[in-house]
Amino acid sequence: MATQQGTPSSALRVLEEALGMGLSAAGDTAEAVAAEGAYYLEQVTITEASEDDYEYEEIPDDNYSIPEGEEDLAKAVQMVQEQATDTQILEQKTVFSPKHTVPEAIEDFLCNFLIKMGMTRTLDCFQSECKAREDLLKTQKERDFHRMHHKRIVQEKNKLINDLKRLKLHYASYEPAIRVLHEKHHALLKQKMLTSLERDRAIGQISGLQETLKHMEIGHSYRAPEFRVVPTCKKENAPEGPTQKRLREAREQSKCKAKAKVNTKDSEFPTHMQPNPNLDLGKENLCPAKFDYKLNNIFRLHELPVSCIIMHPHKDLLVSCGEDRVWKMVGLPKGNVLLTGLGHTDWLSNCCFHPSGNKLATSSGDTTVKLWDVSKGNCILTFEGHTHAVWSCTWHSCGDFVASSSLDTTSKIWDVNSERCRYTLYGHTDSVNSIEFFPYSNTLLTGSADKSLSIWDARTGKCEQSLYGHMHSINDATFTPRGHMIASCDACGVTKLWDFRKLLPMVSIDVGPSPGNEVTFDSSGRVLAQASGNGVIHLLDLKSGQIHKLMGHESEAHTVIFSRDGETLFSGGSDGTIRTWS
Secondary structure (H helix, E strand, C coil): CHHHHHHHHHHHHHHHHHHCCCCHHHHHHHHHHHHCCCCCCCCCCCCCCCHHHCCCCCCCCCCCCCCCCCCCHHHHHHHHHHHHHHHHHHHHHCCCCCCCCCCHHHHHHHHHHHHHCCCHHHHHHHHHHHHHHHHHHHHHHHHHHHHHHHHHHHHHHHHHHHHHHHHHHHHHHHHHHHHHHHHHHHHHHHHHHHHHHHHHHHHHHHHHHHHHHHHHHHHHHHHHHHHHHCCCCHHHHCCCCHHHHHHHHHHHHHHHHHHHHHHCCCCCCCCCCCCCHHHHHHCCCCCCCCCCCCEEEEEECCCCCEEEEEECCCCCEEEEEECCCEEEEEECCCCEEEEEEECCCCCEEEEEECCCCCEEEEEECCCEEEEEECCCCEEEEEEECCCCCEEEEEECCCCCEEEEEECCCCEEEEECCCCEEEEEECCCCCCEEEEEECCCCCEEEEEECCCEEEEEECCCCEEEEEEECCCCCEEEEEECCCCCEEEEEECCCEEEEEECCCCEEEEEEECCCCCEEEEEECCCCCEEEEEECCCEEEEEECCCCCEEEEECCCCCEEEEEECCCCCCEEEEECCCEEEEEC
8 A cells, every 4th residue: 555655656756857846735745645545637737938038039120221322222222132132031040939848858758658547548538638639730831832822813913903904995995996997997898889980981982982993993984085086987996906895894704793792682581481391300209319429430531630521511522621721522421532623721610501501601810701613612702801810601591691709809790792891790898709600590699718608699790698607718609400409618628608588507527627518409409528638529419418528639639510411520630631420
C-alpha cells in the first residue's frame, strides 16, 4: 500500500518538473489524498507565453520628402525603388511563430508517460487530438491557399468584366459609323446601277447616231452620180470599167445591208408559251432509274481540259468544248469527230444548242459569245459587251434570245434578230458562274460566287427573287426537266435541292470537300449527277436518297451529261478526255 501511495506522487513531481511549472493548490490536495491511500489524475491547464508579449520591430514611417529646390527625377525614382526593395526583404524575412506550438520532446514524454501508467484511453485521446491538430493546420493552409486563389480569380473576373464593358462601349461607338457606311454603300450601288443604265442608253443613242450618219453618207453617195450623169447621155452609154463596176457593186451591197438593218426589229418575248412536254414524265409507269453505269469507252478529243459537254436535242450527236479554244461535234456511239469549230481567241467555258439543233452558242474567256451554224461549222454572229470572261450561255426556248453570265458580275440577254444586248442584269456582287432559262418560260436562273441564286424576269431584266443557303461559291445550278426543282452545287462539294414553286430549300447533300463543278438531271428528273473535283461522278437517287459513285477519271471531273434515253452517261475531265458510261 505504501508503494501505491508513493508512486503517484513521485510521478506527478516528475511531470511537474518536466513541464517547468508549479502545480498550485490542486497538487497539495492530490498529495493529501494520496497520503490517505487513493490517487487520481486531475486536468491541468498549461499556460504558454502570449504572443502579445512578442516585441515586433517597429518600421519607422519616414517621410522621404525632398526639400524644395532640390528635386531630382532620377533620385526620386531610385528612392522609390529602394523603398520597394526594403519592403519585399522585410516581408520575406518576417516569420511569425505558429500559435500553440508544443515541442515534439514534450509530446513524446507525455505519450511514454501515459503508456507507462496504462492510461490507454487518455493516450488515444491525446494522439487523436495531435492528429486533429495537424489536420487542422493542413486544412487551414489549404483554405488560405484556395482563398488566395479565389481572390486572384475574382480579380481576373472583374478585370475581364471591365474589359468586356469597355469593348461593348467601343463596339457601340462603331455601330452608327457602320450604319452610315451601309447606307452609303447602298446609295453607291444604286448610283452605279443608274450610271450603268445611263451608259447603256448613251451607247445606244451613239450607235443610232452612227447608223444615221452612215445612211446619210450612203444617200449622198448615190445622189451625186445622178446629178452628174443626167446632163451627158454619152457617159450613160459608155462602157463601164472594172474599177467602176466593183465600186457600184460595193455600194449596192452596203445599201442592201443598211436597208436590212433599218428594217430589222427587236424580237418579242413570247407571251403564250407552249406547255412543257416534260410534265408527262412524272407518271408512275416509268421504268426504274439506272445507277449501275460502267465505264465503256474513252474519247480523247482535246489537248487541254474539257469544260462542257452537251447532247444534240434530236440526234445522236455530242458537242464538247475545251480550254484549247475549239469545240468539236462527235458522232455516237463511235466517237468520230464530225465538225470542229475555230474562232475564239481564249478558252471555251460553255456551249448550248438552239432548240431546233441547227445552231450552237459558245461562251469564252475572250469575253464574247458566238453563234455557229452547225451544218457548216461557221461563226454567224458574235456578241461583244462583257468586260471579263463569260462563264455560261443558254438559249431561250423560242430561239430568238441568248443569255450569258460573266466574271464581271453581270448577265446579259442578247437578241439574235436585232443582234444587240436587250438587257443587262445587275444584282450579283461577285462572278456569275452559271445561267439557265426555265423550261418553256421567260424566267432565268443564275448562280453566283456571292453564294446566292437569283430568279430573273427576262422580259424586264429585273431580279424577282434571291435564294440563300450556300456557304461557298456556287459553281452550277440547273432545273429539272419538269421545272419544279432546282439543283445547285458549290465549291466545297455541297449540293442543294430547292423547291422552285415555294422557293425554299428542300435538302442538302455534302459530298465534299472536293468542289462540285457541275450538276445535271436525267430525262426523268429522278437522278441527279454531280461532277466532282476529285474525279468522282456522284449519282443521287432523289426517291431513296442513296448516293452512288462512278470512279474512272484519273483527274478532276469538270462536266457530266445524260443521254436522252438515260441509258448512257458522258463525263469530261481535266485530262482532255470524255468517258462514256453505260
